[in-house]
Amino acid sequence: MAESKEENNTDEKGTSNGSSSSETADKIIEKVVPDEHQEQLKNSFRNFLDSIKHYLNIREGVDIPNTIESIKADVEFKGYNIYILVFSIFIASIGLNVNSTAVIIGAMLISPLMGPIVGVGLAVGTIDLKLLRKSLKNLGITVLFSVAASTLYFFISPIHEDSHELLARTTPTILDAFVAIFGGLAGIMASSRKAKNNAVPGVAIATALMPPLCTAGYGIASGNFNYFIGAFYLFLLNSLFITLSTVVVVRFVGFPKVDFINSARERQVKRLIYAFTFVVLLPSGYIFWNVIQESIFLQRANEFVRTHIENDHTSVIKSEPKFDNNGGSIRLFLMGDLLTPQDIQDLEHELAVFGLENTRLIIRQNKDLSGDIKDDISGRLRDEVKSGILEEMFKKNEELLGQKELEIEQLKKRLQSLYGDSIPAHVLSREVAINYPRLKSAYFATVEHNMDSPSDTLPTLFVEWQDKLKKSDKKELSLQLSQWLKVRLNVDTIKVIEYRDS
Incomplete structure (x- = not known):
């Protein structure tokens, strides 16, 4: 009865909303359209609205009883x-440890973590206190086993490096929040259908509930509690928004609320559910707001660095923008021309232009970096900062070396093209005259040609052959002369140009 009553209420709401939209449209049509066309346009508009509602109707195909049971x-x-959960946690931990995305995805496919979280959303949406208690209890069990299993793995693992996949799960971003929201919406919509599809496994992959728990275990095993807090924060963010998305769909689709025989008990349960909802919404809103603020801060900080720091004379080896509620900081490791105290002060004033008024600018330059690397033996720099600096320095040195090699090659070619200058022109002319007696005259020079490239300076011999020679003979002799001169002058290219002294 509760179910049919809820469905009727839902249908009535949908009908009333559709009627009000049509009535508003009808009034607009009556004002702006001639009388003879009004009825036709009204019918067309109603048909258009009906077709849109038909395609966007999410209530069609919903199997409420089986969905609740499932x-x-x-x-x-x-x-x-429990065994499937523990095995999938071990697989995900291995994937994070060896930086393998494919292994992590495989672990998420077999993980049963979504069950209790969706259960909490269903319980809140249907005012089911018993299901809420059961879901929260089992969610606690899953988290406990997951963190314990991942901690155990990372304790015994021989690989202790912070992989990219691990570090990516230590700081939530605005994208994580949106993935959790849309993933939760897709998950409950897909699982409530009579016809099942492959969307639910895809949601398990997209929302990525397991990797943060594994990273939390890594934080405990390595003694890095910043990793633990960041990863658990990400898991909490995902869980909260999946729960809220489930509540929204459950109420919109029209899942029946639990019936109570005792009205006093019903009021008590509703108060408890509403209190729980408020407790969930409060941190969700705070987390979401913080994530948005951090994303804005990082975007502004990166734009500031690109605009005012990076140039031909100064290279940013590593940039570490860090957000907090007091304004945050931007820590920069620079190589190249040293910034003066006045330069740094001017940059601090420019922060306000980018909306970074209370942000601290910390700059470490060439001399500071060398001191940091010396003091690294005593642990002054964190390992990841040092490796990041060295990696960036190596890359930039490689790029610089490549540029220098290209310049050297170009200079070599230029020197080769000018090599003929080392042989006196009069000596070269006499040699040409001896080897090619049919020449009347020859002049040697280095000339800039603009035919093959914008600027191409080449050794050039201007020749005048005897008049009695045929044109074909002159061409053949010019070719032979060109080949001989390349060997004589040790150059790749030389020009032989015939002229007439008229």
């Missing part, structure tokens, strides 16, 4: 579910 079944964790 979600309740997935909530409970015991027996084989």
